[in-house]
Amino acid sequence: xxxxxxxxxxxxxxGAWTKEEDQRLIAYIKAHGEGCWRSxxxxxxxxRCGKSCRLRWINYLRPDLKRGNFTEEEDELIIKFHELFxxxxxxxxxxxxxxxxxxxxxxxxxxxxxxxLARGIDPQTHRPVGAAATAPGQQQQQxxxxxxxxxxxxxxxxxxxxxxxxxxxxxxxxxxxxxxxxSRSSDDExxxxxxxxxxxxAPPRRHLDIDLNLSISLAPYQPPEEPMxxxxxxxxxxxxxxxxxxxxxxxxxxxxxxxxxxxxxxxAASAARQGQWARSFLQAAPCYRGQ
DNA sequence: AACCTCAACAACCGCCGCTTG
DNA sequence: CCAAGCGGCGGTTGTTGAGGT
Numbered sequence: 001x002x003x004x005x006x007x008x009x010x011x012x013x014x015g016a017w018t019k020e021e022d023q024r025l026i027a028y029i030k031a032h033g034e035g036c037w038r039s040x041x042x043x044x045x046x047x048r049c050g051k052s053c054r055l056r057w058i059n060y061l062r063p064d065l066k067r068g069n070f071t072e073e074e075d076e077l078i079i080k081f082h083e084l085f086x087x088x089x090x091x092x093x094x095x096x097x098x099x100x101x102x103x104x105x106x107x108x109x110x111x112x113x114x115x116x117l118a119r120g121i122d123p124q125t126h127r128p129v130g131a132a133a134t135a136p137g138q139q140q141q142q143x144x145x146x147x148x149x150x151x152x153x154x155x156x157x158x159x160x161x162x163x164x165x166x167x168x169x170x171x172x173x174x175x176x177x178x179x180x181x182x183s184r185s186s187d188d189e190x191x192x193x194x195x196x197x198x199x200x201x202a203p204p205r206r207h208l209d210i211d212l213n214l215s216i217s218l219a220p221y222q223p224p225e226e227p228m229x230x231x232x233x234x235x236x237x238x239x240x241x242x243x244x245x246x247x248x249x250x251x252x253x254x255x256x257x258x259x260x261x262x263x264x265x266x267x268a269a270s271a272a273r274q275g276q277w278a279r280s281f282l283q284a285a286p287c288y289r290g291q
Numbered sequence: 292a293a294c295c296t297c298a299a300c301a302a303c304c305g306c307c308g309c310t311t312g
Numbered sequence: 313c314c315a316a317g318c319g320g321c322g323g324t325t326g327t328t329g330a331g332g333t
Contacts, residue, residue, distance in 0.1 A: 058320095059302085
């Protein structure tokens with residue numbers, strides 16, 4: 001359906017922002033706060049469209065942006081989160097304080113993709129490259145993709161209760177239960193909830209927490225020549241070792257708000273220093289949301 | 292010094308979901 | 313209930329600067 005452009009294209013600047021424009025935007029938001037992007041440009045005396053202002057603020061001018069190089073820890077986090085969420089850059093950015101979705105997206109495309117390929121890992125499936133060479137391999141690849149989709153949907157469901165992710169989960173469970181149905185599964189996770197659920201009755205549901213815990217452990221890098229452990233084994237191992245670890249992803253370890261203690265207590269910070277922080281990032285969200 | 296290539300990243304575009312009248 | 317508006321998101325493009333020839 002046709003929609004009018006968000007702003008008068010003829011009367012707006014495009015391209016790089018000038019210092020003066022930045023100052024105007026910063027001053028306005030400092031005085032009035034964020035929001036109402038459509039009317040902001042006019043009110044702030046800017047010849048920009050609201051979207052452009054929002055983007056500039058969120059990606060560049062916001063005071064809590066970290067900027068600077070990504071650390072190794074952040075690299076590994078991004079990889080893990082991408083394995084979980086797929087190209088949901090905003091979700092990933094939401095768990096990396098001080099980083100924006102645009103920044104992470106760019107970093108993924110320019111650095112991490114290459115890094116994973118160098119490791120022999122497909123950046124999309126997070127599985128060894130070339131696993132689909134043979135027919136059995138193809139089946140294996142489909143299995144990997146399906147598992148990745150399940151983790152993805154489970155994670156989305158965990159973060160967005162109330163949406164129809166449960167239906168998608170049920171759908172994926174149904175698919176995985178019938179091998180011949182594997183070939184029917186689409187490559188892409190549906191973006192909207194328009195995909196109808198399968199007519200067959202839903203199989204027993206898997207507990208979300210189990211699935212999530214499995215997927216988010218920072219497993220040591222495995223060289224490509226060693227076949228990846230099946231997800232369930234990795235999950236079982238993670239659960240055995242860390243079943244009781246409710247570690248907050250307290251981001252002090254990432255340099256975020258240095259010296260500020262997380263609401264979840266000191267145990268989180270010490271665990272973070274020991275490299276366990278990524279296991280329970282779910283608990284971390286409240287620690288920096290709404291900064 | 293001039294030119295070319297490529298990486299990095301800022302910004303734009305178009306679509307989608309939610310909200311509102 | 314429906315259509316329009318708005319904010320937000322992800323994909324893509326454009327620009328710039330560094331490094332190589």
